[in-house]
Amino acid sequence: MARKLLLKNDHIAGINTLDVYQQHQGYEALKKALTMKSEDIVSEVQKSGLRGRGGAGFPTGMKWSFIAKPEGVPRYLVCNADESEPGTFKDRYLMEYHPHILIEGMIISCFALGANTGYIFIRGEYMFVLRKLEIALEEARKAGLLGKNILGSGFDCDIFVSPGAGAYICGEETALLEALEGKRGNPRMKPPFPAVKGLYQCPTVVNNVETLAAVVPILEMGGEEYAKIGIGKSTGTKLMSASGNINKPGVYEVEMGLTMQEFIYSDEYLGGIKNGKQLKACIPGGSSMPILPAYLVTKTINHEDRLLTYESINDGGFASGSMLGSGGFMIFDEDQCIVRNTWNLSRFYHHESCGQCSPCREGTGWLEKILYRIENGQAQMDDIDTLFKVQKGIDGNTICPLGEAAAWPVAAALRHFRDEFVWHVENPDLAQKQNYGLAKYAEMRPKPEPQPTN
Amino acid sequence: MEKIKVNSSPPFSFNEENLLEAKRILAMYPEDRSKSALLRLLHIAQKQNNGFCSVGVMDYIADFLKIKPIEVYEVATFYTMYHLKPLGKHVFEFCQTATCATVGVEKIIDYTCNKLGIGIGETTHDGLFSIKTVECLGACGYAPMMQLGEDYVEHLTESKIDELIQNLRNQENG
Ligand SMILES: Cc1cc2nc3c(=O)[nH]c(=O)nc-3n(C[C@H](O)[C@H](O)[C@H](O)COP(=O)(O)O)c2cc1C
Numbered sequence A: 001m002a003r004k005l006l007l008k009n010d011h012i013a014g015i016n017t018l019d020v021y022q023q024h025q026g027y028e029a030l031k032k033a034l035t036m037k038s039e040d041i042v043s044e045v046q047k048s049g050l051r052g053r054g055g056a057g058f059p060t061g062m063k064w065s066f067i068a069k070p071e072g073v074p075r076y077l078v079c080n081a082d083e084s085e086p087g088t089f090k091d092r093y094l095m096e097y098h099p100h101i102l103i104e105g106m107i108i109s110c111f112a113l114g115a116n117t118g119y120i121f122i123r124g125e126y127m128f129v130l131r132k133l134e135i136a137l138e139e140a141r142k143a144g145l146l147g148k149n150i151l152g153s154g155f156d157c158d159i160f161v162s163p164g165a166g167a168y169i170c171g172e173e174t175a176l177l178e179a180l181e182g183k184r185g186n187p188r189m190k191p192p193f194p195a196v197k198g199l200y201q202c203p204t205v206v207n208n209v210e211t212l213a214a215v216v217p218i219l220e221m222g223g224e225e226y227a228k229i230g231i232g233k234s235t236g237t238k239l240m241s242a243s244g245n246i247n248k249p250g251v252y253e254v255e256m257g258l259t260m261q262e263f264i265y266s267d268e269y270l271g272g273i274k275n276g277k278q279l280k281a282c283i284p285g286g287s288s289m290p291i292l293p294a295y296l297v298t299k300t301i302n303h304e305d306r307l308l309t310y311e312s313i314n315d316g317g318f319a320s321g322s323m324l325g326s327g328g329f330m331i332f333d334e335d336q337c338i339v340r341n342t343w344n345l346s347r348f349y350h351h352e353s354c355g356q357c358s359p360c361r362e363g364t365g366w367l368e369k370i371l372y373r374i375e376n377g378q379a380q381m382d383d384i385d386t387l388f389k390v391q392k393g394i395d396g397n398t399i400c401p402l403g404e405a406a407a408w409p410v411a412a413a414l415r416h417f418r419d420e421f422v423w424h425v426e427n428p429d430l431a432q433k434q435n436y437g438l439a440k441y442a443e444m445r446p447k448p449e450p451q452p453t454n
Numbered sequence B: 001m002e003k004i005k006v007n008s009s010p011p012f013s014f015n016e017e018n019l020l021e022a023k024r025i026l027a028m029y030p031e032d033r034s035k036s037a038l039l040r041l042l043h044i045a046q047k048q049n050n051g052f053c054s055v056g057v058m059d060y061i062a063d064f065l066k067i068k069p070i071e072v073y074e075v076a077t078f079y080t081m082y083h084l085k086p087l088g089k090h091v092f093e094f095c096q097t098a099t100c101a102t103v104g105v106e107k108i109i110d111y112t113c114n115k116l117g118i119g120i121g122e123t124t125h126d127g128l129f130s131i132k133t134v135e136c137l138g139a140c141g142y143a144p145m146m147q148l149g150e151d152y153v154e155h156l157t158e159s160k161i162d163e164l165i166q167n168l169r170n171q172e173n174g
C-alpha cells in the first residue's frame, strides 16, 4: 500500500470534526511548531522540497523566504481555494472532509511567516464547502487554537473564509488578491510580487490548499524525512483528481514517482479505461497543460516509464511531454474527438479571459471561432495554420499566464493530433457523423536518434 | 459582459438575520477595508432577493459598505454568479466544460431543455425553472453534474433529472 500523508485518516468517520481530528494526532504539529523559531519552520519546509501544488510547482520554502518584513506592516497568508482549473477537484475534497488539516497547516504557516491573519479565498460555487470550513474554524477558535495567544504561546492568529463569485481568473494569485479586496478579478502587473506588495499592499504569501495542508506532515516528520518520499525534486505525495473515461474516477493521494501505468491501469487507482475501451489521450495536470497522445502517456519518447513526478511528466519538454500542473488528470478514450475537446477548452478560456490584454481577449475568441468552424465542417485547410499562428501570438504576450493556459492546449493538440484536424477539414460531412477514432495514437514510435552534443 | 438597466428598481434592505450575518462578515476584514466583504454580501443579498441581483440590491450594498454604486456594479457585472436578470426559482446550472462534456452532459442538457420546453438561459412560464450552462465546478470525477442552488447534483442521468423535476414540482404543490 502506498503511503498517505494528507488523506491518511480518510477512512475515519467524523475526521472533519475537531474532536476526532485531535484523537488522531491532530494539532500536534502545531504544538510542536509553536515551540520552534519561525526561521526553523521555514527551513524545515525548504528541506522538505515541497513545491506548490496549485499548478506552477514553485518551491514553497523559497517562496516563504522572499516575504518582505518591513517594520510595523502586517503580513498576510492567503490560501488559494479558487480551484477552477478544469479537471481539478482535490482541494474541495480536502476542505470538505479534512478541513482541520488545512487550518492546522495555515496556523503553522502564519506563525512561520509572522502573519496574524490568514484568508481562505474559495470559489463562490463552493459555498457549501465554505460553510463547512467556517464550522471547523469556529471549533478551532473555541478550543483556543485560533484567536489571541494560541495555546498560551503569545501568538495571535485568526483565519477567515472569503468567497469569489464565478471567475476562473481569480485563481491567478494577483487577480485573487483583487477579488479579496472586493474588486474585479483583473490580474496585476508583476513586479511588485505579492511577497512585497500583496493583499492591501502588504507582504503576502499565496499558497494552494494542498500546499498548506502538506506543511502538517512536514512538521510532524521533519523536512528531511518528507524529502525521502518521491524522486529527486518531486518530493512527498500529490493529490490527483482523476476524471474522464476511467473505471474509478476520484481523488487519489499518490507518492511522487508512481508510474503512469500503475496509476491508470491498476485496481488500486483508476482501474483502467472504462468499458474495455482503449486510451486515446490524457491531460495530466489540468486543462491548461498540454494533452498527450496515448503512446506518450505511460512511456516517454525514449520508451522509459513515465512517472508521476514534475520532471518525468515534463520529459521531452513540450515536444513530447506535458506538466503535472494541478494534478487534474483527464483521460480520453478512443471514442473522444480531440478537435471537439480542444474547442470546448478554447471556449472556456475565451469566456474566462478578463479582457485586460488584447492578445488574450481577442486571441482566445479567435481560437474558439476557428475551432468551432473545424469541428462543425465549415473550415478550410489554412484555418489550421491560422489556429497555430493565433495561439503563438498569445503565448508569452500577456499580463498573466491565462494567455499561455489558453494557447498551450491548442498548440499541443495540433502538435500531436494534426491528422485529426486535417481529417475534419477534408471530410466535413463525415466528421459530423463519426469520430476519427484511435487512429495510430496508441502505437509506439521508434525512439528518436540521440542528438549529437557539441 | 451584461448591461445593467438602471431603471426604477424596488429598494432593498437586509432582513434581520442577514443584517447580523453581514456584521459578522464585516468583522473579518480590517476596519478600513470593509470593501473586501463586497462579494460575499452581494451573494447574501442576491439570495434574499430571490436570486436576482437588482439595481436596488446593488445600491443598498454600496450604501451599506459606504462605497460608490459603480464599485458594486463593476463587480456585479464581472462575476458570473450574480444574476442581473430575474431567473426561475430553481436554476439548473449544468457544467459544460472538459470532463462533463467528455462523459455526455450535452445529452442531459438537451433532455432537460426538451422536458421543460425551454432553451439554455430561459425560464419556464410558471417561473419555476431556468437552465444555465456554467464552467467546470470542481466535480469532474462525478460528471456529468450541475449545481442547483447551493448543492451539487452529480452523476446525472435522465431519470435523475425526471425525479428531481418531479420532486421540485411536488414541493411547490404540496
Ligand atoms: C489562470 C490561472 C488560474 C489559476 N488557478 C489556480 C487555482 O485555482 N488554485 C491554485 O492554487 N492556483 C491557481 N493558479 C496558480 C496561482 O497563481 C499561484 O501560483 C498559486 O496559488 C500558488 O500556490 P502554490 O505555490 O502553493 O501552488 C492559477 C494561475 C493562473 C494563471
Ligand code: SF4
Residues within 6 Å of the ligand: A169, A186, A187, A352, A353, A354, A355, A356, A357, A358, A360, A361, A398, A399, A400, A401, A402, A403
Ligand atoms: S492574459 Fe488574459 S486573463 Fe490574464 S490579464 Fe491578460 S486578458 Fe486578463
Ligand code: FES
Residues within 6 Å of the ligand: A086, A087, A088, B095, B096, B097, B098, B099, B100, B101, B135, B136, B137, B138, B139, B140, B143, B145
Ligand atoms: S468538468 Fe464539469 S465539473 Fe469539472
